[in-house]
Amino acid sequence: MARTDLPRPTEDELIARYFAPLAGAGGLSLRDDAAVLTPSPGHDLVLTTDAVVAGVHYYPDDPPSSIACKALGVNLSDLAAKGAEPRGFLLTLALSDDWDEAWLAEFCTGLSEAAALASCPLLGGDTVRAAGPTLVGITALGEVPSGTMVRRGTARVGDRLLVSGSIGDAAFGLKLRQKPAAPWGEALSFPVRTALVDRYLHPQARLALAPALRAHARAAMDVSDGLVGDLAKMMRAADLSAEVEIEAIPLSDAARAALAVKPALLDTALTGGDDYEILCAADPAEVPALQEAAGRAGVPLAEIGTVTEGSAPPVFRAADGSVRRFRSGSFSHF
Amino acid sequence: MARTDLPRPTEDELIARYFAPLAGAGGLSLRDDAAVLTPSPGHDLVLTTDAVVAGVHYYPDDPPSSIACKALGVNLSDLAAKGAEPRGFLLTLALSDDWDEAWLAEFCTGLSEAAALASCPLLGGDTVRAAGPTLVGITALGEVPSGTMVRRGTARVGDRLLVSGSIGDAAFGLKLRQKPAAPWGEALSFPVRTALVDRYLHPQARLALAPALRAHARAAMDVSDGLVGDLAKMMRAADLSAEVEIEAIPLSDAARAALAVKPALLDTALTGGDDYEILCAADPAEVPALQEAAGRAGVPLAEIGTVTEGSAPPVFRAADGSVRRFRSGSFSHF
Numbered sequence: 001m002a003r004t005d006l007p008r009p010t011e012d013e014l015i016a017r018y019f020a021p022l023a024g025a026g027g028l029s030l031r032d033d034a035a036v037l038t039p040s041p042g043h044d045l046v047l048t049t050d051a052v053v054a055g056v057h058y059y060p061d062d063p064p065s066s067i068a069c070k071a072l073g074v075n076l077s078d079l080a081a082k083g084a085e086p087r088g089f090l091l092t093l094a095l096s097d098d099w100d101e102a103w104l105a106e107f108c109t110g111l112s113e114a115a116a117l118a119s120c121p122l123l124g125g126d127t128v129r130a131a132g133p134t135l136v137g138i139t140a141l142g143e144v145p146s147g148t149m150v151r152r153g154t155a156r157v158g159d160r161l162l163v164s165g166s167i168g169d170a171a172f173g174l175k176l177r178q179k180p181a182a183p184w185g186e187a188l189s190f191p192v193r194t195a196l197v198d199r200y201l202h203p204q205a206r207l208a209l210a211p212a213l214r215a216h217a218r219a220a221m222d223v224s225d226g227l228v229g230d231l232a233k234m235m236r237a238a239d240l241s242a243e244v245e246i247e248a249i250p251l252s253d254a255a256r257a258a259l260a261v262k263p264a265l266l267d268t269a270l271t272g273g274d275d276y277e278i279l280c281a282a283d284p285a286e287v288p289a290l291q292e293a294a295g296r297a298g299v300p301l302a303e304i305g306t307v308t309e310g311s312a313p314p315v316f317r318a319a320d321g322s323v324r325r326f327r328s329g330s331f332s333h334f
Numbered sequence: 335m336a337r338t339d340l341p342r343p344t345e346d347e348l349i350a351r352y353f354a355p356l357a358g359a360g361g362l363s364l365r366d367d368a369a370v371l372t373p374s375p376g377h378d379l380v381l382t383t384d385a386v387v388a389g390v391h392y393y394p395d396d397p398p399s400s401i402a403c404k405a406l407g408v409n410l411s412d413l414a415a416k417g418a419e420p421r422g423f424l425l426t427l428a429l430s431d432d433w434d435e436a437w438l439a440e441f442c443t444g445l446s447e448a449a450a451l452a453s454c455p456l457l458g459g460d461t462v463r464a465a466g467p468t469l470v471g472i473t474a475l476g477e478v479p480s481g482t483m484v485r486r487g488t489a490r491v492g493d494r495l496l497v498s499g500s501i502g503d504a505a506f507g508l509k510l511r512q513k514p515a516a517p518w519g520e521a522l523s524f525p526v527r528t529a530l531v532d533r534y535l536h537p538q539a540r541l542a543l544a545p546a547l548r549a550h551a552r553a554a555m556d557v558s559d560g561l562v563g564d565l566a567k568m569m570r571a572a573d574l575s576a577e578v579e580i581e582a583i584p585l586s587d588a589a590r591a592a593l594a595v596k597p598a599l600l601d602t603a604l605t606g607g608d609d610y611e612i613l614c615a616a617d618p619a620e621v622p623a624l625q626e627a628a629g630r631a632g633v634p635l636a637e638i639g640t641v642t643e644g645s646a647p648p649v650f651r652a653a654d655g656s657v658r659r660f661r662s663g664s665f666s667h668f
Contacts, residue, residue, distance in 0.1 A: 026381075031571055032486045033412040033555050034382040034476075039373035047360075048368040049424040049473060050460045057462075078367040090383040092426060092471040126384045128391075132466010137426040139383065139473035142368075152366045221367050237365055 009101070011127055018108040024088050024121025035123035037087060043143040046084035050074045051137035054096065059177065060133065064103050065110025066201040067136060072114045074224060075140035076205035077276040081222040083150040083214035084142030086120035086207065092137035094130040118207055148214045153237030155219040155281035159307040161242060162290070164206050164278040164299050166252035167227050171272020172265065173200030184262035188254075195254040203276035209301070212293035213280060220280035226271040228326045230279060231314050235307070242314035244305035246270075246324060270316070271326050281307055343435070345461055352442040358422055358455025369457035371421060377477040380418035384408045385471035388430065393511065394467065398437050399444025400535040401470060406448045408558060409474035410539035411610040415556040417484040417548035418476030420454035420541065426471035428464040452541055482548045487571030489553040489615035493641040495576060496624070498540050498612040498633050500586035501561050505606020506599065507534030518596035522588075529588040537610035543635070546627035547614060554614035560605040562660045564613060565648050569641070576648035578639035580604075580658060604650070605660050615641055 009017065020030050026037045039045060052071045054060040072089065079086055091111075095104075115121060120140065155161075173196040176185045185193060206222075213220050219238065223230045227249065235242050249270065251259070259265055278301075282290050287303065294301040305314075316324045343351065354364050360371045373379060386405045388394040406423065413420055425445075429438075449455060454474065489495075507530040510519045519527060540556075547554050553572065557564045561583065569576050583604065585593070593599055612635075616624050621637065628635040639648075650658045 028485075032416075034380045034416045034418070034483070036416075036478075036483045037379040037381060038480065039377075039379060041375070043373075045371040045373060045379070046368045047371060047424060047457055047475075049426055049458055051426045051428065051462050051471070053428060053462050053464050055465060082366075082368045082370075084368070088381075090381060090473050092383055092385045092473075094385065094387060094428075094469055094471075096466075123381055124383055126471070128385050128387050128469075130387050130466055130469060131389060132430075132464055135428055135462075135464060135469060137385070137428075137460070137471045139424050139426075141381075144370075146372065149368070149370045151362075 014127060018104055019122060019125055022108065022112050022115060022122040024123060026088060027121060027123045030124060037123065040143055042146050044146050044149060046079055046082050046142040046144055046149055047139065048075055048078040049137065049139040050078065051135055053135045054133035062201060064106035068107045068110035069114045069202050071136035071138050072111060073203035073205050073276060075138045076118050076120065076207060077203065077222040077224065079140055079142035080206045080210050081150065081220045081278050082144065083148060083210045084144050085210060086118050087141045087143055088121050088123040089138050089140040090123050091125035093125065093127045094135040095127065096134045097129065097131055099134065118205065144214060150213050150217055150220045152219060152221045152234055155234065155238045155240060155307045157240060157307055157309050158284065159218055159281040160284050160287050160303050161244065161305045161307060162280050162282060162301045162303050163223065163227065163250060164209060164301050166250045166255060167223070167275050167277060168255045168269025168272060169196050169199035169252050170203065170274035171268045172255060172258050173197040174272065174274065175268065184258060184265065187261045188257055192254045192257045196258065200274055203274060205276060206278045206299055208297040209278055209294055209299045212290055212297055213278065216286045216290035216293060217280040217282050220278055223275040223277045223279050225273045227275065227279065228271045228316070234279060235314055239311060241308045241310040241312050242305055243308055244314055244316050246316050247319045248302060248304045250300065250302040267326060348461060352438055353456060353459055356442065356446050356449060356456040358457060360422060361455060361457045364458060371457065374477055376480050378480050378483060380413055380416050380476040380478055380483055381473065382409055382412040383471065383473040384412065385469055387469045388467035396535060398440035402441045402444035403448045403536050405470035405472050406445060407537035407539050407610060409472045410452050410454065410541060411537065411556040411558065413474055413476035414540045414544050415484065415554045415612050416478065417482060417544045418478050419544060420452050421475045421477055422455050422457040423472050423474045424457050425459035427459065427461045428469040429461065430468045431463065431465055433468065452539065478548060484547045484551050484554045486553060486555045486568055489568065489572045489574060489641045491574060491641055491643050492618065493552055493615040494618050494621050494637050495578065495639040495641060496614050496616060496635045496637050497557065497561065497584060498543060498635050500584045500589060501557070501609050501611060502589045502603025502606060503530050503533035503586050504537065504608035505602045506589060506592050507531040508606065508608065509602065518592060518599065521595045522591055526588045526591045530592065534608055537608060539610060540612045540633055542631040543612055543628055543633045546624055546631055547612065550620045550624035550627060551614040551616050554612055557609040557611045557613050559607045561609065561613065562605045562650070568613060569648055573645060575642045575644040575646050576639055577642055578648055578650045580650050581653045582636060582638045584634065584636040601660060
């Protein structure tokens, strides 16, 4: 109670204390009306914006540093999928009425770490108060050599489909966050539970994959709203369809442990969101070079299927040849 | 009531119906994860982000097209002050739970008109729902020839201070919006009232002034939080002070009519926000060329004072030589 009775710092004080230390050279210490950025000659800018809202995209009592990591991560994931290298970001922070400086300090520590890890400095921002949930909006800027941005809708029939890392961990982590006492969760070891929740709290954008995608992928997008729905979206953008072998979809040991306890969770793994992996399509002749480049970057990239003719939703085939249908393709707020 | 019972469109439907028509070429019809923008060779990017929140920056029942005009305008105003030409913007729209499609349609109409007027297309966006007030966050991108961005903190002792257009109209407009039956307001004619409220609802960024500022100004910022506070901010950034002649501060006929009824409103004019005019400092030798260029651009630019030594707050001098002090320098949310 005492804390909220203290005089609140002004917006300028907040900027100087918490945000200016995160500013890159172009951010001008956040003391001007705008930031300035000199684009690399011969490059295109890649621009993306995504917001996370308390109670919608994260739990209000998630650790503030995790919220910052997620807010930046979801944007960096879009840059990675487009083959772009980050140049910086701008932040819109709408603070709910009950914010305090301890929360903000932790948020900025997390943001600083995530930004440093991605070499993506803060360029500018706006902090406002809102009589509602906290909202963290980020606009991220990246660069690609001119004309090399990897598009979503450019897959061709016969292209192989690949997905990075592992799918479903974050969706399981969210389920554990929602219902810690679920029997399937209690059957898991502490390290397994921790690994799953960590994937939900701390998405790691696959920025290391960007050069490999530029060099060898025909199309790509990030998997943020569930593999099933996002693959459908990518195929719709190309006016094509796909066949996927469920067995080939990469799963972590932690996710396999959960599925061993409750096989029905497979639906959750494939339709749940927050994976922040990369889904891409590549000419079969490019797949070895793509996988080698991904391996050099330290990111596993698994072949899961093939792009096919037609405009039907992608077909997911089980090991016995049967076709699996999913109730809900992907997460939607509306 | 019937309206809210209808099935809500999905986020993809909203994008296709309302936002895609606003997208510039680089926005890729908003059907990819990111936008792509080819910077003009030999130019720097200028980046700014500002959000407006219902109940804080505007009235929830303001016309949706006005809210859109203001949300984009406050960002374009920052670009103008830096001498930048707009290239595009990204939108974060957090819709309160009671939004409806009629509101969104009107909002997008206003946004489309404001964007077209400024040659500043939509490049990307994110729409989320929030259990709180609607928030419109915009990140605007502009360009200047390399190294020519006009800075805030670079005024020098002896520079003349100039301000564009007229000061105080929007603050009076806000007062009329807050208290339509105030006696001073009722004493004004309908066209005068309308002109003042219009300045509050529809800020017009001084983009036409950008080339003149690049060519002839030493420092500039936009006046968004009140002339008194913003001048103090600009002088603090240069570690200098200023002397201003109150008589020289440009006032519209509408504002003069209001002041004739209630002279005490002068404080409101000089400390109230939402002017979105340009405050700049220029070498006295550059002032004639600056004013001529501004005149060619159709924007009046009035000399109001001089930059002085010291770090005291700027001095505002009345016609009789007395010094005027202001209770509150500028608007702050915190």
